Amino acid sequence: MSSNAELTPVKAREMIRENQWLKPTSGLANGFIQGNLAVLPKDLAFEFLLFCQRNPKACPIIDVTEPGSGIPALSAPNADLRTDIPKYRIYRNGEFTEERTDISDLWDKDMVGFLIGCSFTFEEALLKNGIPIRHIEESCNVPMYKTNIPCVEAGRFSGPTVVSMRPMPEKDVVRAVQVTSRFPSVHGAPIHIGNPETIGIKDIHNPDFGDSVTIKDGEVPVFWACGVTPQAVAMHIKPDIMITHAPGHMFITDLKNEQFSIL
Structure with a gap:
C-alpha cells in the first residue's frame, strides 16, 4: 500500500x-x-x-x-x-x-x-476482494454520467440521477454487488449493470464528469448512484x-x- x-x-x-x-x-x-x-x-x-x-x-x-x-x-x-x-x-x-x-x-x-x-468509500472493500478498479489502475478520475433515471422531487429540487461506472470481468459482478451492498450509507449496491443505453447513456466513452477508462473484452460496466447528482440538479x-x-x-x-x- x-x-x-x-x-x-x-x-x-x-x-x-x-x-x-x-x-x-x-x-x-x-x-x-x-x-x-x-x-x-x-x-x-x-x-x-x-x-x-x-x-x-x-x-x-x-x-x-x-x-x-x-x-x-x-x-x-x-x-x-x-x-x-x-x-x-x-x-x-x-x-x-x-x-x-x-x-x-x-x-x-x-x-x-x-x-x-x-463511492470511493467502498472501493477499498472491492480491492480487498480482488475486484479491479480501472480508474485507480489508470491514475485518473472515475467516469460519471447523467442518466434518464429521475430523482424524486423535493420543493424546487429535481433532476436526473448521476452514476459512476466501474468496468469489471463478468465473474466479479455478483461479488461486487455483495461487497457494496454492505455500504448503504455510501451509495450501496449498483443501480444498473450492463447496457448503458438502457439508462440513457449514449456514449460510454464520453462521460459527463470525470475521465473515460478502458473497458476490456469480456468486461461489464457496473453503475452506482453518484454524489455528483447535486451538480446535475444545480444545472x-x-x-x-x-x-x-x-x-x-x-x-x-x-x-x-x-x-x-x-x-
Whole structure:
C-alpha cells in the first residue's frame, strides 16, 4: 500500500489545505469515509435536505453544518470545508463558472454545507476482494454520467440521477454487488449493470464528469448512484449560487469506512 493510502485524515487534509494535493482523492487516506460537498444558502437548505432524504442512493447524508459554519462537527470537527477539499466548483444560476482551491470568501453567514456519501468509500472493500478498479489502475478520475433515471422531487429540487461506472470481468459482478451492498450509507449496491443505453447513456466513452477508462473484452460496466447528482440538479434548477467539490476531489472525514458498513 502506498504512503498516500496510509496517510491519516488530518495529514491528508493538511496537504490539501496547503495545495500540496490537487488531484482526485481516490486511494488517499484509505479506510476513512470520503464525502461529496454541496453548499447552498440557508433558504434552500431544508428543501435540499428533503431532496437528499428522498434520494438516499444518490445523496446519502454524512454531515450538515450549522448555517455560516464551515466545520463538519460530526464527521471532522477539526477540519474546515472551505479549505480542505482539493478543488471546488462554483455554480451561479445553474452555470459552472469557476474552479478554485479555497472558497472562504464565498462562505457567508447564510451558507450551509452538506457532506454526501461517496463511492470511493467502498472501493477499498472491492480491492480487498480482488475486484479491479480501472480508474485507480489508470491514475485518473472515475467516469460519471447523467442518466434518464429521475430523482424524486423535493420543493424546487429535481433532476436526473448521476452514476459512476466501474468496468469489471463478468465473474466479479455478483461479488461486487455483495461487497457494496454492505455500504448503504455510501451509495450501496449498483443501480444498473450492463447496457448503458438502457439508462440513457449514449456514449460510454464520453462521460459527463470525470475521465473515460478502458473497458476490456469480456468486461461489464457496473453503475452506482453518484454524489455528483447535486451538480446535475444545480444545472437543472439554477440556484443563485451553489458550491460543490470538483468531481473526484472529495472531503476526507475522520470516520472509518467500517462505521458505515453492515454485516
